[in-house]
Amino acid sequence: MGSVDPDKPGVAAETRRQLAICNICNYCNGLCAVFGAAERRHRLTDSDLDQLANLCHHCRSCLYDCQYAPAHAFAVNLPRALARQRWQSYARYAWPRALVGALDGSGLGPGLLAAAVVLAFTLAVVLAVPAATLFGVHTGPGAFYRVVPFGVMSAGAMLSLGFALLAIGIGVRRFWQATAPAQRAVGQGGRGTAAAVGRAVLDLLTLKNQSGGGPGCADRDHRPSRLRRRFHHALFYGFLLCLAATTVAAGRHHLLGQPAPYPLLSAPVLLGTAGGIGMVIGCLGLLWLRRREDPAPTDPASRGADVALTWLLLAVAATGLALLALRGTAAMGLLLAVHLGTVLALFVLLPYTKMVHGAYRAAALLRDALQ
């Protein structure tokens, strides 16, 4: 597994050098929140850089709009500099320290680990469950739990997700403390804070900062496009719908005593299907864009991790949809094992993949809205 040196010399210095030029020029300050924030944080301390890097939604327009982009001697490539800074910031705040090495920018380590988790889980199911059960046709309430007992399923999910949320929570808390402004903004009380939270939530949900200031982002080349933002929306809202499906299902299980599977026209199945399709569209779209994009504004060192995560999310969604389609057949048992394996891999890897960008971005947006 490749390692990340959170204090790698040079990255912060380079980000600072470029942002100092931006702060004099300011031509890009209509593109997104980064430029106004950089002016307010003009001292550009290390934690200022982390804040700005996580505020950046990697829309890339500022590279193509820059009169100082390479070939120019000033060699300003802010999207790449901020992408590098951002990836390093994940390592800087990650918890526990011992697992920082898992944040492997090449994506190879997490990719192999995910594959190992899926394989191991599937293998365990195959070994533990009698063939007649595994390859039998199960219908009616509790069908899934005849293959993988409810206790195993929920304990696995709770433990892996619980740890992931704890780790991400501690990381974001460290980030939040580090990026606090030197002096607290005055006159901020209940109402101001509520408005700021509202603004941040809106910016997060609409990805306002991924619009190049209106016309769109430089998704593939310099021409403004809205594709990346739309695919990201499909993936993000698809993911939320899947979470909603799981929550509704848990409610029905625990409160109403109705175990899965649910009929096709039930809330959990409809939500999960819509979510799964959204995730598949989003992932395929983002992977397609990745293959077509100009590599100049991206960070080669963390590009692999990005692609690996998208594949993992695609695997989660695709196996979930396959399970739904074939749940009445003999393939259900194996599909269930594979799907649960991918979900487990996602949860286990959550804090050490690009998945954390959502949490840091939310914190950065809130920090910015509060200032």
Add this chain to the structure above:
Amino acid sequence: MLVVGGGAAALAAAIDAAAAGAAVRLLDAAPPALLGGNTRHSRNFRYTHDAPTRWTPDAYTAEELRADLLRASGGAAAPALLSALAQRSGELPGWLGAQGVALQRPAQGPLPYSRKTAFFLGGGTAAVRALADRALALGVEVTPSCGAHALVRDGRRVTAAVTALGTLSAGAFVLACGGAHADPVWLARHWGQAAAGFVNRGTPHVRGELLHWLLAAGAASAGDPAGLYLVAVDGRSPAADGGIVTRIRGMPLGLVVDRDGRRRHDEGADTASTRYSRWGQRLAAYPAQTAWLVLDAAGLRAAPAALYPPIQAASIDALAAAAGIDAAGLAATLPGYNASARPGTDPDAAAGWHTAGLDPPKSAHARPLVEPPFAAYPMRPGVTFAHHGIAVDARTRVAWADGGHLDNTFAAGMIMAANLIPRGYVSGLAVSISLVFGRIAGKEAVQAAGRIGADHGSH
């Protein structure tokens, strides 16, 4: 038709001509990455509007623009061109939007208040890219890295351009290849040795080949070849293309001294943005075209951010040595200045501080420079454009010195801006001139090419 140049004027001409159905080829001397000339470095343009728009608050009438320009040029702006600019600049936001150029709304990030200009979202480089995309989409054949250095003329008609790719003939020509100020030989002809001390803020590709060819062939000139729009920039700036970030802006907060350590002008007299060009002009007369802005630690803290770090030292003597200023001279200047500094009615208001009995005085912000470490920024004049070019009429036809015009050759942008600003400047004017007259030239060229086609058909 053939368009020479790749900035705002050339692209506007090419787009309007191609949209009118002409077959257009555009040549730019610069490589593809530098397409857009000096327009790449621009930020805003001036236009008239009778009511607030999405991009600009309040109003700016054609009458006001006319008055501003007459004031700035000392009444020398050519009336017919001034009318055309006043009439047509108001179309620019709509026209730009239709070509895919995005403008910045004031709510979209901190912009200085400006009721007279609109700002390109992402700056001039973004605008030029969008215009080039539009030109390509309309079928314009864009050829970068290809300069034109001469024309082939048959009486009042140009038949071809001599270029790096050979002699290219066309029915009509738009010359939108900027001024000549990137040519050091030309600069030296008008400025002598001083030219070597100038920095070119913009593209190194505006060398005036066609401008000089035309003047030699008999075209009428406009403006003053020794008139340069100069801005104070850091003396360590790159020789060309340093753009907007190389300016030195903190003059009111310190002292400006020459290499002998002597002050020459009142640093406090002008604290508005006009100070950049005022100092640029002054620097041209300094020995070696160099001055230093000297600040103490308090001044440095208050000064606007600068591209290069200042030269710093614990004492004035050490600063002089590090910067290359005459130490005895600077050591004589500073105590005299410090002793003459007086607070205004409110000693806490920095602006109120002024000198008493000092020549030249410092009329504002004249706090004593006492807090070490001391800092110095070397400054040089940075050339933005020249107040010199080809005389044209309101249809942008190239005028001939002995009367009359070329039939099928039009000039737009900085190559003819001196018809409007033979001296003086107001912000955002250059891009407006380039776009408005680029569009006029494009349309005229289509008509001229049509006339020539018809002539040939009737022979």
